[in-house]
Amino acid sequence: VDDIVDVMQSNELCDRYGLDSITCGNVVSAYLASEGEFGNTELIFEMVEKIAHREGVGDLLAEGIDRFHQELGVENWTVKGLDFAAHDGRTLNGQGLSYATATRGADHMFTTMYAWEYPLVDGEEAYDPTGLEGKPEMVIEQENARALEDCGIICRFSRSFMTPERLEGLFSTDYETLLAVGSKVVDLERHFNNHRGVDREDDALPYSLPNFEAALDEYYERRGWTDEGTVPSGHVDTAVSAD
CATH class of the missing domain: 1.10.569.10 (Aldehyde Ferredoxin Oxidoreductase Protein, subunit A, domain 2)
Known part of the structure; x- marks a missing residue:
């Protein structure tokens, strides 16, 4: 059309x-x-x-x-049953990796990696949209940041305004501590999904990306998850039940 x-x-x-x-x-x-x-x-x-x-x-x-x-x-043409937005992971490869790892499936808002690959950010912050080298770490950082924003009920489209400094002022703590909170949220979400059968097999795309499996390995390693994409026992607060 x-x-x-x-x-x-x-x-x-x-x-x-x-x-x-x-x-x-x-x-x-x-x-x-x-x-x-x-x-x-x-x-x-x-x-x-x-x-x-x-x-x-x-x-x-x-x-x-x-x-x-x-x-x-x-x-x-879904990931974990969720359809893709127009931000095409075949062109924006970091966004593609993010689609695969996102809790809800092909959710473009789970990291908004597309903003760094179009780019919609300043040139010095932009990423080459092709390839996955160096991107698992960025995907994790942005997943953690978006999870933090959800905790604070902060609009995704405020990203140019809600800088790390402003977030520190809003929550009265340093940015690394805030990202750690976001990381815990992602771990808990994954832990919940693991208990319902989600693992590496579900972190898959209906198309190929260069070195995708290696990038997924790096993503899991940086998260502290197993090679099969499961959260190890003791890695999350087990007082929060997944049942």
């Missing part, structure tokens, strides 16, 4: 029905691809309506790609 007005109308429909535009867009795209109708604008509008009301094929599509991909013969 190359008409921005059509895109805006599709988004408006999603807003009107309370549908997530990212997931709905992925679902409709998968359906159109299966029907050989990719780019059919009128069919896009129709499918959004059908999904919202669970009418006809919309009842199946409303279940999401993770559940219907085999029935329609399309790829399961």
Whole structure:
């Protein structure tokens, strides 16, 4: 779809029905691809309506790609069942690694690594979007920072304003201590997921990235997790039950 007005109308429909535009867009795209109708604008509008009301094929599509991909013969273009945003990990490789490790699956807000790879930050802070060398450490730092922001109920789009210095002032402690809090949150989330069967096998992408497995190994090592992506006993506060 190359008409921005059509895109805006599709988004408006999603807003009107309370549908997530990212997931709905992925679902409709998968359906159109299966029907050989990719780019059919009128069919896009129709499918959004059908999904919202669970009418006809919309009842199946409303279940999401993770559940219907085999029935329609399309790829399961998700991580841990969650659809991708437009920040493409095949181009922004650090964002791709982040999609794989994120607690909720292909969640672009878990690190917002894309901001450093487009870049949306000052040039000296930017990362080359290609390759994964040096990026596991950055992914971890940004995961910890985003977890901290969630603890403080801080908007993601305040990143240019909420500097480490301002966060230190807000929480009355040093930034390294704050990142350690974020790290504990990520560990607890992973510990919870481990108890529900999530491990390295689930930290996978539907496409290839250069040296992905080595980067995942480094990520686990830096986190203090096992090679299989599980949090070792005693690594988290076991007083917080995962059951």
